[in-house]
Amino acid sequence: MTTATPTAVTVRGTCTLVGAGPGDPDLLTLKAVKAMRQASVLLVDDLVSDAVLAMALKGRRTRPRVVHVGKRGGCASTPQAFIERLMIAEAQRGERVVRLKGGDPFIFGRGGEEAEHLRAAGIEVEVVNGITSGLAAATALGVPLTHRDHAHGVIFVTGHARDAEAELDWATLGAAAAQGLTLVIYMGVSQAERLQAGLLHHLAAHTPAAAVQHASLPQQRTVLTNVAGLATTLRGEGIGSPAILIVGDVLRGVAALAAPARDTSHAVAA
Incomplete structure (x- = not known):
């Protein structure tokens, strides 16, 4: 009698690129708030205001892991390649990753580069627009x-x-x-x-x-x-x-x- 070898299951999480808007939390879209509150890992840019981050954490029973990945023009920044590797690694662990970016991810937010790298790694990507x-x-x-x-x-x-x-x-x-x-x-x-x-x-x-x-x-x-x-x-x-x-x-x-x-x-x- 042969015993079947169990098939390895690859755990895949997701990654959502969320536009945090210009800073006023009242300008967030409902879809952005929903995505932030479902995240297990939040990768947060420098230009995301404290008020927006507070909105992301409001009412959560389980606090997500928050990682600040600074990106600000003219200042020392977290290397883009590192951020992309981090997003991929967390999603491959099965996390619900939200990349929280000031303004809109697809208007000077490097969202296009990040989406390309994530898709190349087989990670599901969703984009939530924000007010630029x-x-x-x-x-x-x-x-x-x-x-x-x-x-x-x-x-x-x-x-x-x-x-x-x-x-x-x-x-x-x-x-x-x-x-x-x-x-x-x-x-x-x-x-x-x-x-x-x-x-x-x-x-x-x-x-x-x-x-x-x-x-x-x-x-x-x-x-x-x-x-x-x-x-x-x-x-x-x-x-x-x-x-x-x-x-x-x-x-x-x-x-x-x-x-x-x-x-x-x-x-x-x-």
């Missing part, structure tokens, strides 16, 4: 990103290139903005002088520009200026990361710009 900080910044200013009279489209772009060869042609982007497109620039504060010089090749010096730091959070700050005064104004007002830069005519002549909301600082360059 570029949209939250425009809302903080009381302006739209598109407008039938002022902007026929919007370009989301990063000011933080991966390497010198990937450096953006800011003159070309300025030409696009001159055709009626709003520029929304992520991680651009440290490159303000370079991008300003490029944009001025095709944009009028008086084209409106703005910066929003910590969009949607209590410490939010807004600064209004124009393209010619962008770098000087950012330095003078002490605007640093995380901040969004917006350039375009959607900022022009809007009443909301003259009456900043409570707890929001306001400056205009001549």
Whole structure:
């Protein structure tokens, strides 16, 4: 009589890339809250606010393991390759992994890279969108990103290139903005002088520009200026990361710009 050899069972967990939005927990989607509260392992970026993390832990009988994997432009960060290996290893152990990322995972959140590596390892991946900080910044200013009279489209772009060869042609982007497109620039504060010089090749010096730091959070700050005064104004007002830069005519002549909301600082360059 032969005895059958038991078949080895491979335990597979899941991984969900969750957009935590710009920081205000009220802006989380219901699907994001549900995913966070079902996680057994939470991998949390630096830009995820304490209030959002508290929402993830609220009402849990069993506390998930929380691992902080810092990712912040211009600062020391956890290597991306390490984060990807950690996600794969935890999912292969059968964990329900949630990668909690500021904004939206698929807008300058490296979500595409992470999803590719997870799928290549045979891990099931789900993506939960979040409100991107570029949209939250425009809302903080009381302006739209598109407008039938002022902007026929919007370009989301990063000011933080991966390497010198990937450096953006800011003159070309300025030409696009001159055709009626709003520029929304992520991680651009440290490159303000370079991008300003490029944009001025095709944009009028008086084209409106703005910066929003910590969009949607209590410490939010807004600064209004124009393209010619962008770098000087950012330095003078002490605007640093995380901040969004917006350039375009959607900022022009809007009443909301003259009456900043409570707890929001306001400056205009001549």
